[in-house]
Amino acid sequence: MAQVTTTRGEQIKKGTMTVDDLAKQVEGLKRQIENIKPGADEKVSIIVFSGDLDKILAAFIIATGAVAMGMEAVMFFTFWGTPVLRDPKKKAGGKDLMGKMFGFMLPKGRNAIKLSKMNMAGMGTTMMKSLMKKKNVASLDEMLEMAADLGVKIYICEMSCNLMGFKKEEFIEYPDLCYVGVATFLEQAKNSKVQLFI
Amino acid sequence: MAQVTTTRGEQIKKGTMTVDDLAKQVEGLKRQIENIKPGADEKVSIIVFSGDLDKILAAFIIATGAVAMGMEAVMFFTFWGTPVLRDPKKKAGGKDLMGKMFGFMLPKGRNAIKLSKMNMAGMGTTMMKSLMKKKNVASLDEMLEMAADLGVKIYICEMSCNLMGFKKEEFIEYPDLCYVGVATFLEQAKNSKVQLFI
Amino acid sequence: MAQVTTTRGEQIKKGTMTVDDLAKQVEGLKRQIENIKPGADEKVSIIVFSGDLDKILAAFIIATGAVAMGMEAVMFFTFWGTPVLRDPKKKAGGKDLMGKMFGFMLPKGRNAIKLSKMNMAGMGTTMMKSLMKKKNVASLDEMLEMAADLGVKIYICEMSCNLMGFKKEEFIEYPDLCYVGVATFLEQAKNSKVQLFI
Numbered sequence: 001m002a003q004v005t006t007t008r009g010e011q012i013k014k015g016t017m018t019v020d021d022l023a024k025q026v027e028g029l030k031r032q033i034e035n036i037k038p039g040a041d042e043k044v045s046i047i048v049f050s051g052d053l054d055k056i057l058a059a060f061i062i063a064t065g066a067v068a069m070g071m072e073a074v075m076f077f078t079f080w081g082t083p084v085l086r087d088p089k090k091k092a093g094g095k096d097l098m099g100k101m102f103g104f105m106l107p108k109g110r111n112a113i114k115l116s117k118m119n120m121a122g123m124g125t126t127m128m129k130s131l132m133k134k135k136n137v138a139s140l141d142e143m144l145e146m147a148a149d150l151g152v153k154i155y156i157c158e159m160s161c162n163l164m165g166f167k168k169e170e171f172i173e174y175p176d177l178c179y180v181g182v183a184t185f186l187e188q189a190k191n192s193k194v195q196l197f198i
Numbered sequence: 199m200a201q202v203t204t205t206r207g208e209q210i211k212k213g214t215m216t217v218d219d220l221a222k223q224v225e226g227l228k229r230q231i232e233n234i235k236p237g238a239d240e241k242v243s244i245i246v247f248s249g250d251l252d253k254i255l256a257a258f259i260i261a262t263g264a265v266a267m268g269m270e271a272v273m274f275f276t277f278w279g280t281p282v283l284r285d286p287k288k289k290a291g292g293k294d295l296m297g298k299m300f301g302f303m304l305p306k307g308r309n310a311i312k313l314s315k316m317n318m319a320g321m322g323t324t325m326m327k328s329l330m331k332k333k334n335v336a337s338l339d340e341m342l343e344m345a346a347d348l349g350v351k352i353y354i355c356e357m358s359c360n361l362m363g364f365k366k367e368e369f370i371e372y373p374d375l376c377y378v379g380v381a382t383f384l385e386q387a388k389n390s391k392v393q394l395f396i
Numbered sequence: 397m398a399q400v401t402t403t404r405g406e407q408i409k410k411g412t413m414t415v416d417d418l419a420k421q422v423e424g425l426k427r428q429i430e431n432i433k434p435g436a437d438e439k440v441s442i443i444v445f446s447g448d449l450d451k452i453l454a455a456f457i458i459a460t461g462a463v464a465m466g467m468e469a470v471m472f473f474t475f476w477g478t479p480v481l482r483d484p485k486k487k488a489g490g491k492d493l494m495g496k497m498f499g500f501m502l503p504k505g506r507n508a509i510k511l512s513k514m515n516m517a518g519m520g521t522t523m524m525k526s527l528m529k530k531k532n533v534a535s536l537d538e539m540l541e542m543a544a545d546l547g548v549k550i551y552i553c554e555m556s557c558n559l560m561g562f563k564k565e566e567f568i569e570y571p572d573l574c575y576v577g578v579a580t581f582l583e584q585a586k587n588s589k590v591q592l593f594i
Contacts, residue, residue, distance in 0.1 A: 017419045023215045025422050026223050032429050033230050039237040039435040040589065042388065047592070049454055051513075054277055058247055061357070065380040071388065079450055080513055098527055105514060117249075117278055118303065128361075131296055135360050159457070162531050163524075182461035190438065190467065190589040193238065193388040196245070196395040197592040221413045224421050231428050237435040240586065252475055256445055259555070263578035269586065315447075315476055316501060326559075329494055333558050391436065391586040394443070394593040
């Protein structure tokens, strides 16, 4: 074929490109497209490992901010993050000694957690909360409500509940609250544009 | 059409593929390409939440390392990370009582921060700094200069400044230092290949 | 050309599309495909900065969980994470005073690390370990073995070893244990779907 020595651009210009030439190119494109690694979803996945007030606030600010921007947000509460979701008004029976000890020692819900720094026997935490009110920064209560309204998904780590003896009946009411393992979280995280360990 | 019963490969081989067959395939490819979720930019986005010397060092090592590799890097200083960017030689007036208290209690700039562990009343931090010098690891001062030279972008969280009463005039000089909200950070993070919460 | 005023769909229907029309479209698709930013690999990259038992456990649970799901996993041990990989039975000579001090003060391997919270002079840590056994959660020893079997890659930060005076001969035996810099880690992280700083 004479076209072999001319470039594709020249072929198009000269009109010497044949249907079969094109068909081969289209086949090539198909293979290329199949091999493109796709990007992730408009989603933020956060592992909430810490139970400190400041980090929990940061996690909720990021999650609600993401949804306000049109992204999805998933929060996976694990380890020290788990007791933050306890409802202080609820009780769970049938715990063994270890479960009772953890239940007693870990904070009973989001209003019992403290700053990671400058807690100063609770004074720093109280100060921060009154400051947030004064500066019109949403409280954790308000943020949780906002998260529920906006559709932020909350997952609780099953293994942490198992370890610390937490029962499902002692957690807060939250739309579609799920108890999941690490695989479920990773499935979300790997399809998210943003993943954070807080 | 007789071609329906033959495969596309056979059609190409036999030269029985028509322009319209091809046109349909090209349309299909177009739709496929439009539906491909694109990947992210060669960028690292770091939330610098912690104000500990060791974590701040890690954040700068990662950010400058990324730029040295040809990537972009954005650091978003929030919460305890914010005071690290204060300039100890600068003062800001017009603060309320809470702002003055935070200003007094939080470290005045990068040379006042401490290790998260083994601080041992400052001894560990001093030890680490002298060690870094001895082992030719860049100091925080040098790293900040390097970051500025390399074009690492630094954002300061507006909400943290608002909460802790920090004024723009008390921060360090840094090229294109920006005061932004969480949305601006997320916009960067979701287009970055790497995002970290430090 | 008369076709200019008709849509491509109509051209296909009417059979008036020419080879050259198509060739131009194929060229356009090629450029589009070349400009698509590719997504990342099915990989999790974790910076293990912390040396706390709870965070180290979380890191291994995520890494082994990822590999169990068919992903790859890379753990980059740096700073306080580095001593966790020391083998308490091994000794390294030729250390300077600082290296000896760090070697003495930092935990000697994974069985000497403590919880980040509720350590309570070691009681909390002991409690957690016995609890993990009782609840059939793999111990750190078992997780490390699992990680090796599953092919989780472990990198040790060269700069941390340099700073803290750790020698290669005092680390554990692990398949393909590597000593790398931040660039090697970033190279992995930017091609990973999930990156975490723990």
